[in-house]
Amino acid sequence: MFYLCNYSSPVGLITLASQQNKLVGACIEGEKYFGHTINKQTEENPNLSIFNSTKKWLDDYFSGKKPNLSQLELAPNGTPFRSLVWEILCKIPYGQVITYGDIAKQIAIKTNKANMSSQAVGGAVGHNPISIIIPCHRVIGANGNLTGYAGGIDKKIQLLQHEGVDTTLFFMPKQGHLSTI
Known part of the structure; x- marks a missing residue:
């Protein structure tokens, strides 16, 4: 059984999902792969301790603090490859970015391969069920x-x-010029 709870955030409504009191999902409303790792047996239960911890984490994050992931029990459901990518994502420091290629190089090293596809990494990143x-x-x-x-x-x-x-240092998709945000 999966349990659901909603969290209102500055980026929109986030649906939280848990199983066995572990966080398995945090999806922004309208997210492309919303609920792809959650089965149809769900029930609303906003009072679970994992939801309270997650809401506190999100409150801290959106108030400008840098909450630690160790405060939450995360259990994203995915293939071993995706899980390895998500593990690397968890190590990206707050306020910093990394490229898909850099992650691919880390995966290649961890799996003793000569190289790894950035596109495969992109697929795993895109299917992350616990956004933010x-x-x-x-x-x-x-x-x-x-x-x-x-x-x-x-x-x-x-x-x-x-x-x-x-x-403003990044190129926007499909525009071909620097962003002026």
Whole structure:
């Protein structure tokens, strides 16, 4: 059984999902892959301790603090490859960005491979079921391209700006010029 709870945030409504008192989902309303790892058996239960902890974490994050992930029991459901990518995402410091290629290089080293596809990494990043908390918004394309975000590029920019990242240094998708946000 999966339990759901909503959290109102500056980037929109976030649906939180838990299973066995562990956080398995945090999806921004309208997110591309919303609920792809949650089965149909769900029940609203906003009073679970994991939801209280997650709401506190999100309150701290949106108030400008840098909450620690160790405060939450995360259990994203994915393949071993995706889980490895999400583990790397959790290590990206607040207010910093990394490229898909950099993550691919880390994966190649961890798996003793000569190289790893940045596109495969992009697929794993895009299917992150615990948005914001597992900070997939901190991943950018090569040469500073602000590429896809399942919650929408506008939300990715908003989150990066919230963390103090100068987004005017990045190329906006499909525009071919520097952003002036």
